[in-house]
Amino acid sequence: MSKVPGVILAGGRATRMGGGDKCLRRVAGRRLIEHVIDRLGPQVAGLALNANGDPARFAEFGLPVLADGVADHPGPLAGVLAGLDWAAAQGAKAIVTAAADTPFLPRDLAGRLMAAAGPSGLALAASPDEGGRVQRHPTFGLWPVGLRDDLRAALEGGVRKIVxxxxxxxxxxxxxxxxxxxxxxxxxxxxxxxxxxALGAA
Incomplete structure (x- = not known):
């Protein structure tokens, strides 16, 4: 599969950081979203940002800002759906998503997800925790545009947990x-x- 568009998920409310746009916090002298753009951008065919509220606060990054199309902040799946709707309008077949608060995301994320896709075209990233147990990271995924109506119905039916x-x-x-x-x-x-x-300086 050739490159597909990427969507950075920044629609959360950052309650543990005291609210606001967590992705605009600085790490190693740069904002989190800049780290994510630098890592994900070369892997994908264009980037968009899923975020709610006034899109002007992200204008300097030059990315389309996609608001959730489902009310009441239902979580990352709403951001995935917004990304799928955006990609469908461009004729894309799938998107790759990444969370906006992960400055060290893999530089081969998109290719590895595509290689791991199940029969439906979906794939999620995972890594072992300190005990060796595999932990999935469901905001890092490959999502086929063909499932967007199914996802919309699931969200409208109350599904919130990605997995x-x-x-x-x-x-x-x-x-x-x-x-x-x-x-x-x-x-x-x-x-x-x-x-x-500390990790950035290591």
């Missing part, structure tokens, strides 16, 4: 190494910012 929906469609798993640290390390608290600063 409930992806498991029902037989999503494949792309397993990434978590050494020397997990590339899906994400920023949720001020302490995480400090940890990321």
């Amino acid at each position: 409930l929906w992806t498991d029902a469609h037989g999503a494949g798993t792309a397993l990434f190494d978590s050494q020397p640290f997990d590339p899906f390390f994400n920023i949720n608290t001020p302490e995480d910012v400090e940890a990321a600063e």
